Amino acid sequence: MLDLGGEALVLTHDMMAEGVHFLxxxxxxxxxxxxxxxxxxxxxxxxxxxxxVLLGYMFGQDDARFVAGLGEALAHFGVPLLGGDTxxxxxxxxxGLTAIGRATxxxxxxxxxxxxxxxxxxxxxxxxxxxxxxxxxxxxxxxxATRAYRRPEALVAEGQALxxxxxxxxxxxxxxxxxxxRMARASGVTFALDSAAVPIATHETRRGDALRWGDDYQLLxxxxxxxxLPIACHKIGEALPQGSSPLLLDGLPLSExxxxxxxxx
Amino acid sequence: MLDLGGEALVLTHDMMAEGVHFLxxxxxxxxxxxxxxxxxxxxxxxxxxxxxVLLGYMFGQDDARFVAGLGEALAHFGVPLLGGDTxxxxxxxxxGLTAIGRATxxxxxxxxxxxxxxxxxxxxxxxxxxxxxxxxxxxxxxxxATRAYRRPEALVAEGQALxxxxxxxxxxxxxxxxxxxRMARASGVTFALDSAAVPIATHETRRGDALRWGDDYQLLxxxxxxxxLPIACHKIGEALPQGSSPLLLDGLPLSExxxxxxxxx
Numbered sequence: 386m387l388d389l390g391g392e393a394l395v396l397t398h399d400m401m402a403e404g405v406h407f408l409x410x411x412x413x414x415x416x417x418x419x420x421x422x423x424x425x426x427x428x429x430x431x432x433x434x435x436x437x438v439l440l441g442y443m444f445g446q447d448d449a450r451f452v453a454g455l456g457e458a459l460a461h462f463g464v465p466l467l468g469g470d471t472x473x474x475x476x477x478x479x480x481g482l483t484a485i486g487r488a489t490x491x492x493x494x495x496x497x498x499x500x501x502x503x504x505x506x507x508x509x510x511x512x513x514x515x516x517x518x519x520x521x522x523x524x525x526x527x528x529x530a531t532r533a534y535r536r537p538e539a540l541v542a543e544g545q546a547l548x549x550x551x552x553x554x555x556x557x558x559x560x561x562x563x564x565x566x567r568m569a570r571a572s573g574v575t576f577a578l579d580s581a582a583v584p585i586a587t588h589e590t591r592r593g594d595a596l597r598w599g600d601d602y603q604l605l606x607x608x609x610x611x612x613x614l615p616i617a618c619h620k621i622g623e624a625l626p627q628g629s630s631p632l633l634l635d636g637l638p639l640s641e642x643x644x645x646x647x648x649x650x
Numbered sequence: 651m652l653d654l655g656g657e658a659l660v661l662t663h664d665m666m667a668e669g670v671h672f673l674x675x676x677x678x679x680x681x682x683x684x685x686x687x688x689x690x691x692x693x694x695x696x697x698x699x700x701x702x703v704l705l706g707y708m709f710g711q712d713d714a715r716f717v718a719g720l721g722e723a724l725a726h727f728g729v730p731l732l733g734g735d736t737x738x739x740x741x742x743x744x745x746g747l748t749a750i751g752r753a754t755x756x757x758x759x760x761x762x763x764x765x766x767x768x769x770x771x772x773x774x775x776x777x778x779x780x781x782x783x784x785x786x787x788x789x790x791x792x793x794x795a796t797r798a799y800r801r802p803e804a805l806v807a808e809g810q811a812l813x814x815x816x817x818x819x820x821x822x823x824x825x826x827x828x829x830x831x832r833m834a835r836a837s838g839v840t841f842a843l844d845s846a847a848v849p850i851a852t853h854e855t856r857r858g859d860a861l862r863w864g865d866d867y868q869l870l871x872x873x874x875x876x877x878x879l880p881i882a883c884h885k886i887g888e889a890l891p892q893g894s895s896p897l898l899l900d901g902l903p904l905s906e907x908x909x910x911x912x913x914x915x
Contacts, residue, residue, distance in 0.1 A: 387701055387702060389654060389655060389657050389659070392654050394750075396732055398704040398733060398734045398746070400708065402708060404741075405737060405740060442665075443667060467651070467652060468662065468663060469663045470746075472744075474667040474742060475668075475669040475670060475741075475742050476669075479744030481665065481706035483661070483748040
């Protein structure tokens with residue numbers, strides 16, 4: 386965050402590496418889309434209006450496909466490419482994107498503002514990216530079946546609409562349970578989370594997996610329980626005074642060591 | 651460039667890859683310094699005041715040394731780390747840095763503004779980084795002998811001081827001759843360059859090499875020949891109406907195909 390000329394700038398930078406964040410054989414156009422979406426989702430969670438992106442691009446297998454996907458993503462999200470750098474590498478491809486946004490609401494939402502008594506909400510279903518990734522790995526050519534994983538949305542408009550109402554907000558990139566635990570720690574509260582209340586985009590038998598999968602980029606936020614939210618959201622829990630664990634999942638105390646989601650360095 | 655709240659933001663992003671932009675055995679602290687310096691030099695060439703940086707960091711051989719060098723560079727240049735991302739990779743280390751600055755002068759200098767009749771100037775000597783790199787490759791442990799290559803300066807104050815006086819400006823990262831040719835093309839002029847007037851930090855026998863080596867991060871700029879510059883600079887040539895080649899080096903027409911400097915993708 387940076388204050389400049391009466392505005393608050395919100396800046397995010399995400400990197401992706403071949404073999405770690407995307408598969409060597411994955412369509413570079415999808416990789417480009419995801420790189421844009423995950424950064425814009427960070428801006429969305431701050432209620433920020435995206436102003437542009439800078440790309441750090443290491444040349445890869447099919448640069449034209451990457452550029453095509455980048456163009457589609459930038460057009461879809463209405464964000465200009467402001468600059469960046471291109472380099473040659475000698476190993477797996479590494480990519481970086483910086484997104485710059487303008488805060489539309491002060492204070493700018495963070496993950497540290499949840500108060501005991503607040504309700505915990507999520508904007509929509511999780512598990513769709515999980516199904517999409519599984520279909521992709523299974524070699525399914527059905528573009529729609531894999532779309533949620535390949536071409537995630539960044540909830541930019543939703544983030545701006547919600548920002549004035551929330552006490553804390555973040556995007557779910559590593560799983561609802563793990564990200565909720567992180568928000569709880571940052572806020573100094575414990576979340577009592579009702580697992581059945583979390584909307585899922587998969588069969589009931591996969592609920593546990595869906596709660597531990599990231600990549601759906603839903604927004605997770607807290608607000609007073611009676612808040613008149615501007616968009617339809619799903620109430621999935623409440624904030625309690627800080628207990629011995631950051632999460633109570635259906636009453637069961639859980640912490641990050643319990644395999645709550647996607648842990649990466 | 652981005653206009654926001656009455657300010658012009660200047661944004662730069664440079665990437666570096668192990669085995670391409672730095673050697674696998676190079677001190678990570680020096681790599682960190684250079685990553686910061688080369689981005690801040692970009693801001694300097696726009697006359698911008700640095701506001702902060704975002705780091706994209708792939709874990710490497712000695713992360714503690716990298717962090718130490720990063721801290722030294724940020725303290726030296728007085729710039730805060732605003733955020734970024736850390737990832738694991740499976741191959742050679744890739745690094746990215748985004749620098750954000752505030753323009754101190756409008757219009758913001760670009761490489762495209764040189765006018766016929768302008769003089770061409772450089773802030774200081776080139777060739778020091780070349781000597782430093784050669785000493786490093788020769789295994790010399792003398793920190794001072796390699797310093798110009800390992801710990802380049804970014805001429806941030808000089809760039810801000812010069813910005814109101816220049817018609818075009820850029821930093822010399824790929825060699826004076828090559829970068830001058832680029833400025834000439836961008837401006838639609840030809841530069842008549844007096845090779846003997848370029849200050850060099852090496853023996854006269856190496857002048858030709860020094861003019862083709864980057865990494866010194868001097869500022870190259872044009873201004874009216876009688877400009878009362880606020881700092882001491884070296885007049886090395888003049889801008890002529892565009893001819894058939896971008897450069898006349900001591901009267902000899904040269905273009906990018908003639909091996910003017912460090913060409914990278």
